[in-house]
Amino acid sequence: MNKSQKLNSAATLYILITLTMFSLQTSVFAQGNEKLDYIVLYVGDTLHGKVQYIDEGIPREFYKKIRLTTSDGKGKKYKRKNVASFRVTNITYESFWLSQTSQRFSLVNPKYNIDHNNGEQYFLKVVSKGNLNHYELEWIEQGDTALRSMALLKKEEDPFFIRADQGVIRLKRKVLLDYFSNCPRIIEAINQKQIKDVWQVVDFYNKNCID
Known part of the structure; x- marks a missing residue:
């Protein structure tokens, strides 16, 4: 075997080893993702x-x-x-049985009681958890393919959720002001429009509204 043939043989062997290692790494990575x-x-x-x-x-x-x-x-x-x-693709969903509370302000403040006996089961997407928990309720409208969602908030001790946003209106400010009446600092921040997104509400509450 001449020098050129030896070089070609070595190059071929190197390529085969590299491909084998890549295949093994890909397999291990896939199995690791699957275990998530x-x-x-x-x-x-x-x-x-x-x-x-x-x-x-x-x-x-x-x-x-x-x-x-x-x-x-x-x-x-x-x-x-x-x-x-x-848990799917690194996102956790938790099961809750929910029923909507009928109150005088129900049209502007949907309130969802956790009611295992009379409620309907939903798997809520976990966004963040703390003293104030942030979930999303997802649905698919008939004839549509988009996955729609609404933000639900729940203080750790509460047996119900409130809806925190609605379409292009974004934050349901009146709902939040009522729900957080125990924390003047977040009320001030909402009134002054320092808080514009649900995640900001959750972050502010967990940092500033805990005794």
């Missing part, structure tokens, strides 16, 4: 694998059962009522 997804059942079991909760077909809609595919390719479906929470 899980389903937690009300009975206490935590099951890892690829989680699916939206049917991407036409029409786009939520699956009636949460789907899990394990690393060995086995798939299983779980009734929503049996699922306490799940």
Whole structure:
């Protein structure tokens, strides 16, 4: 074998080794990502694998059962009522049974009680948690493919959520002023329009409104 052939052979071997290492790294990375997804059942079991909760077909809609595919390719479906929470693509969803409270201000302040007996089950997207928790309720309108959402806030001790935003109106200021009546500092910030987004409301409350 001449010098040129030896160089070509070495180059080929190097390429094969590089491709093999890349393939192994990709496989390990994929398995690592898969382990990030899980389903937690009300009975206490935590099951890892690829989680699916939206049917991407036409029409786009939520699956009636949460789907899990394990690393060995086995798939299983779980009734929503049996699922306490799940995590998909690094986002956590928690199960709540909610019923809307009917009050004189219900049109401008939808209030959602946590009511396991009479409410409807929703999986709320966890945005942030603290003394004031920030969730999003997602839905898909009929005939549409976009995933829409609204912001729900709940103080740690409260058995209900309030809706904090609405479309282009952004913050429901009157609702927030009523809900945070125990914290003059955030009321002042809202009135002076120093706070314009829901995440700012949550951040301000958790930093300035805790005794």
